[in-house]
Amino acid sequence: MQKTKPGQHQQTATAATKAPVPIIAMRKSCNPEGVGLSHYVLMDRKKTK
Amino acid sequence: MTAAVLTPVDIGHARYVALIDPGTAFWALVDKTQVADTLAGGPLLDAYREKAGDFSRELHALRFELKPSAVYVNPTERCNLDCTYCYLPGKMRRDGSHMPEDKLLAALDKLRRYFATVMPEGRRPRIIFHGSEPLLNRHAVFAAIEAFGDDFVFGLQTNGTLLDRSAIEFLTAREVSIGLSLDGPEAAITDSTRHTWSGRSVHARVLKAMDALRGYDAWSVITTCTTENLTHLTRMVELFHAREVPTCMLNTVRCTLPGARGVKPADPDMARAFIAALDRSHELYRETGRKLVVANFANILLAILAPSARRLMCDISPCGGGRAFFALAADGDLYPCSEFIGLPRFRGGNLFESDVEAMLRSDGFRLVTGRDVDTFPPCRDCTIRHFCGSPCPAEAHEMNGGMDRTGAFCGFYEEQVRYAFRLIADGIANDYLWDGWDDGTDTVFNYALR
Numbered sequence: 001m002q003k004t005k006p007g008q009h010q011q012t013a014t015a016a017t018k019a020p021v022p023i024i025a026m027r028k029s030c031n032p033e034g035v036g037l038s039h040y041v042l043m044d045r046k047k048t049k
Numbered sequence: 050m051t052a053a054v055l056t057p058v059d060i061g062h063a064r065y066v067a068l069i070d071p072g073t074a075f076w077a078l079v080d081k082t083q084v085a086d087t088l089a090g091g092p093l094l095d096a097y098r099e100k101a102g103d104f105s106r107e108l109h110a111l112r113f114e115l116k117p118s119a120v121y122v123n124p125t126e127r128c129n130l131d132c133t134y135c136y137l138p139g140k141m142r143r144d145g146s147h148m149p150e151d152k153l154l155a156a157l158d159k160l161r162r163y164f165a166t167v168m169p170e171g172r173r174p175r176i177i178f179h180g181s182e183p184l185l186n187r188h189a190v191f192a193a194i195e196a197f198g199d200d201f202v203f204g205l206q207t208n209g210t211l212l213d214r215s216a217i218e219f220l221t222a223r224e225v226s227i228g229l230s231l232d233g234p235e236a237a238i239t240d241s242t243r244h245t246w247s248g249r250s251v252h253a254r255v256l257k258a259m260d261a262l263r264g265y266d267a268w269s270v271i272t273t274c275t276t277e278n279l280t281h282l283t284r285m286v287e288l289f290h291a292r293e294v295p296t297c298m299l300n301t302v303r304c305t306l307p308g309a310r311g312v313k314p315a316d317p318d319m320a321r322a323f324i325a326a327l328d329r330s331h332e333l334y335r336e337t338g339r340k341l342v343v344a345n346f347a348n349i350l351l352a353i354l355a356p357s358a359r360r361l362m363c364d365i366s367p368c369g370g371g372r373a374f375f376a377l378a379a380d381g382d383l384y385p386c387s388e389f390i391g392l393p394r395f396r397g398g399n400l401f402e403s404d405v406e407a408m409l410r411s412d413g414f415r416l417v418t419g420r421d422v423d424t425f426p427p428c429r430d431c432t433i434r435h436f437c438g439s440p441c442p443a444e445a446h447e448m449n450g451g452m453d454r455t456g457a458f459c460g461f462y463e464e465q466v467r468y469a470f471r472l473i474a475d476g477i478a479n480d481y482l483w484d485g486w487d488d489g490t491d492t493v494f495n496y497a498l499r
Contacts, residue, residue: 003275020064024270024474025077025094025496027104028355028487032111033172035119035374036361038300038441040177040206040228041344 055094056432057084060470065116067470070097073104074356074435077496078474093496100494111357112421116167117409119175119374120160121387124148124193125186126379128226130208130251133242134273134302134309138391142181143246148379150189155401156377157193161200163405177204177226179376179387184211194223204228206271208243209258210251217261227268231255232277234284238435241277242312259292269296269344274310274319282326290333290341296483298345300327304457305388305443316460323461324468327481334480345483349462352436352468354478355490366422366438371397371414383408385417388443411446416452417442425453436469437462 055068055077065078068087075097078086087093126145127133135142148156154167157176178190184207194203202227212229220227233239236252243251262268272278272285282299289297301319304310314322323346330341348361370376371385377391377424381399384388395416397408400412408414420442422428427437439445444457472478479486 001230020080021497022083023087023496024065025075025093025494026354026492027075027100027494028358028490029107029493030355030358032304032357032359032489033118034113034359034362035175035369035390036344036348037121037369037374037386038298038303038345038361038469039271039272040121040204041181041296041298041361044472 054380055088055097057088058432058470060467060474061479062471062474065470065474069432070101071434072108073101074103074108074352074461075101075494076353078470082439084232094266096494096496103493106260109354111359112365115369115373117174117372117374118168118172119177121177121179121374121376122153122156122183123179123181123377123387123390124183124381125181125465126155126192127185128181128208128241129185129245130182131246132244132273133277133312134275134306136303136305136309136388136391137181138306141391145181146375146379147186148381150192152381152401153186153189153193154196156381157197157201157220159400160377161197161407173200173202175204176201177206177373179206180208181379182208182211184216187211187216191219194220194225198223200227206230208251209255212261213259214261217258219494221262221265224267227262229255229258229262229268229270229423231259231270231275232272232275234281234288238278238281242273242275256292257292263293266295267292269298270294271298271300273300273302273303274314274323277312279314279318279322282322283329286326286329286341286343290330290337290339293339294341296342299323299343300345303388303441303444303460304448305392305441306447310448313457315462316458319458319461320464324464327468331477331480334438340480340484342481344481346465346469347486349436349465350472350478350481351486353466353469353473355487356435356484358490363440364436364438366428366434368416368438368440368442370442371409371418375409375414385414386443388441389413389417392443392447416446420445420452425496428455433463433466436466 058067069076125147126141128142128308131454209229239252240250351358362373376384376387381401395413397411397414422434422439440456445454
């Protein structure tokens with residue numbers, strides 16, 4: 001399991017400039033905090049802390 | 050070990066096909082020449098089988114085990130606009146009442162006490178002032194923000210027409226997230242769906258508010274996509290990017306009330322215009338290095354890449370209404386979501402008279418929280434049902450005849466998911482997401498690293 005930390009943002013999946021791979025499969029997970037809806041989007045995920 | 054069933058889905062990509070387990074929302078993009086071999090068994094299936102139980106539990110927790118952490122508060126029934134597609138009844142918006150300031154303060158005090166019993170330590174609940182037009186009751190709203198600034202994180206969704214300099218100074222000084230609405234790149238297009246009761250244009254006033262917010266990092270603009278503006282979505286993206294809007298939403302019109310259905314675009318038209326606008330947003334990012342995130346699409350990407358990192362809770366089943374958040378109407382009544390205000394069947398009770406937990410268990414709320422895409426056709430057999438969630442229950446109920454029906458834009462969601470997978474296949478998905486979107490996430494599966 002790899003933790004993504006601030007400043008270590010990774011390009012998801014295979015970058016277009018790299019050689020294509022036969023299989024791409026990934027999933028990330030976190031504690032859910034989503035409360036937005038189609039009438040409003042949260043801009044400040046970090047401010048709930 | 051859990052049985053894993055992967056279903057091939059054509060995503061319209063030259064090289065890759067998606068293999069999806071609908072039950073866990075697991076996916077893999079596989080070279081078309083290797084699909085048969087991959088499905089026959091091997092390292093990918095072995096790796097997935099090890100994780101399938103974890104993914105199933107994660108999805109179940111996200112769908113059924115959340116506690117509310119936000120309330121959409123309507124501090125007034127009234128609105129100074131009469132938009133074609135509004136989901137709130139016209140009589141309420143024209144002749145309705147404000148929630149008095151003392152009532153609003155009492156409501157937030159009760160909510161503060163409720164959230165103290167359900168929120169994890171160190172995390173504040175959210176109050177989003179919502180509409181009708183909340184700034185028509187500005188004094189009460191600002192008094193509430195002042196009184197409860199340490200207890201809640203605040204947001205405000207406004208039509209922008211009353212957002213003057215002093216309001217912006219008050220709100221930005223308190224880090225209130227601000228959402229505006231604009232439907233066209235020019236007044237004639239905006240005016241076709243958004244205008245005052247007397248039919249006057251508000252386009253210029255919204256642009257003025259946008260200019261005043263430039264440089265603030267917590268604001269967004271919603272465009273409601275209808276037959277009236279669909280051919281102008283690319284220009285909307287250009288306008289938003291030029292005005293340094295950090296985030297926008299290009300939402301399909303919600304067809305809960307009949308007025309909205311008259312401007313509902315067809316799914317293929319919606320998909321074509323939406324994807325063209327996304328393509329344009331990406332061109333602008335590559336040209337300037339500055340992103341304009343289209344949040345409703347970003348949420349579909351997140352549903353695929355990191356289901357629990359979703360920010361919008363419409364595109365999941367059950368939706369967030371009545372479980373991740375609920376709505377407080379100006380008369381104190383509770384509803385699962387603002388979309389249901391005006392539909393008495395979904396009323397859970399009154400905040401000033403009833404216990405919040407009891408209202409969350411009410412029949413009206415259970416109608417919404419019990420809507421499960423795994424249980425009704427055609428969704429239960431759809432491969433992407435846990436990427437889209439079959440929104441919206443209000444539309445399903447009011448437009449299509451029941452909670453066991455699809456929402457209004459099934460085909461559009463299918464196209465969005467295909468497009469999202471193509472971006473992942475091309476390695477450019479992050480270009481469409483907020484910088485740092487995955488900070489604090491765990492990578493729980495990465496086949497390329499094996």
